[in-house]
Amino acid sequence: MKDLLTTDGRIPRSTFWKFYAVVYGLLLIVGFLSEFESIPESVTTALSFLLFPVLAMGIIVQIKRWHDRDKSGWWVLINAIPILGGIWSFIECGCMKGTNGPNQFGPDPLQD
Numbered sequence: 001m002k003d004l005l006t007t008d009g010r011i012p013r014s015t016f017w018k019f020y021a022v023v024y025g026l027l028l029i030v031g032f033l034s035e036f037e038s039i040p041e042s043v044t045t046a047l048s049f050l051l052f053p054v055l056a057m058g059i060i061v062q063i064k065r066w067h068d069r070d071k072s073g074w075w076v077l078i079n080a081i082p083i084l085g086g087i088w089s090f091i092e093c094g095c096m097k098g099t100n101g102p103n104q105f106g107p108d109p110l111q112d
């Protein structure tokens with residue numbers, strides 16, 4: 001959990017994918033539940049407010065993946081470019097291996 005509160009350090013692809021699997025799984029459940037009329041609107045509104053901290057943690061996770069690729073966390077802003085930015089970010093953060101050994105952002109998360 002502490003890894004989700006600071007932009008320092010690096011994380012491997014597996015941590016990146018686990019985070020997004022949990023987030024998208026929860027979003028599917030919340031979206032599914034919000035379709036039921038028996039759920040009070042106050043509950044769905046409260047759940048909507050949870051999106052803000054989850055968004056912040058998602059940005060932090062992506063910054064740490066950019067760090068693992070030995071790139072500045074500012075690369076997270078590439079997502080602002082419609083379509084191509086998201087594709088580039090997906091390839092770099094989700095598919096490409098991080099740098100071997102320590103880099104300017106910390107030790108290799110895959111080494112013991």
